[in-house]
Amino acid sequence: MRRSLLSMRWTDILFAHWSVDPGVVAATLPEGLDVDTHDGDAYLGVVGFRMESIRPRGLPRSLGLSFPELNLRTYVRGSEGGGVYFYNLDADDRIGVSLARGLFRLPYYRAAMQVDDRGDGVRFRSRRTHRGASPAQFDATYRATEEAEPVAPGSLDAFLTERYRFYTESDGGRLYRGEIDHPPWPLSDAALTIRENTLFAANGFDRPGGEPHVRYSPGIDVTAGRIRRS
Template identity: 65%
Template sequence: MFGRRWLEMTWRDGLFVHWAVDPALVADTLPDRLRVDTHDGDAYLGVVPFVMADIRPRGSPIGLSFPELNLRTYVEGPNGPGVYFYNLDAADRLGVAVARRLFALPYYRARVEVTRDGEAVRFSSDRTHRGAPAATFDATYEPTGDPFTPEPGSLAAFLVENYRFYARGNRLYCGEIGHDPWTLRPADAEIRTNTLFEANGFDRPKGDPIVHAADPIDVTADRIRRV
């Protein structure tokens, strides 16, 4: 269905932080052919820091690792439901350059530091991409509860069990990924700085976010294709 999966990787040190927002707020920002997906009437904006570890062509013993930070929402599109990315900030100059040059995807170079103390992770990102809006994120997070797998149809599943993504570049692009269901844990996150909303033209959402820490997960990815 999704074609040959050609990349393998492991995602680790992941955090999902989500705010409920008015669907109209999101709808105004989406490209043609995408519409807002909601859960119980709410749209969501999510900030997701994580490390993409050991990225390699399928079957290769050699891989590349770098941290990434994205702001996302959830949509219905021509190929089905998925994630829509507003930005992908990454500490990988080559990967950012290739993604922007070939697809004009919203990747930005950033200086990122990830440190661990037991189960606690500090993730600090400062965008360094020339000509792009400034964007800074600095948080420390750690799991606080028992692991669980989101129940189908639950809010947690709506927020994390997504196997397709869309991004607007010089055209609308779509990619497919594959992995086992997420293992999540309730988490505490001290977010000292987060300017991703302002960098993407949003006001900062009101209310407390929904916070989940994610166990490491092995992922395969198909080629990004024009929709």
């Protein structure tokens, strides 16, 4: 990755992925992106976590922003290789949302969120409050069921999480890419109880069938670079 712009830490990460027909995803992608698949399946992922100490490169951690984030994403291939394509990124921070929309052209939305560490796991609640955006709510509890271990190369977990690039489309239809960097993900099997999830409907998807592929990570340090025209 070229010189980083931001440093941060992500903690208490939920990865919940549903397999879908590639055609479901292909119909939603901008020109220049193709569906990325694993064993013939595309995936829609709900990812929730805390973003901590988000700050410009060189600034002390104590001066960074911290807030929860919840996103719905899929996996694509573009001119620079594989990456993530976001349908939404909801966050509980007015300043962070404004900066992310302006600096990275990402579909961030304001939301009221509450993330609580409880004896039975992490409870993550989100209600979108962004003016003019489709309503979206999420309420779930998740917990690790074993010790976290490094992701095995070539595995489904690696396909879903070892992504160091994202693609995004501007309001004018231009495609951009951004890059991030972090150590390999430590992941564990996880238990998940979903009480409410309207993220699929908010983005025009039917709710996928079947049970999700669920993983948990305690956290990693991350750096992000500037976005560039793809």
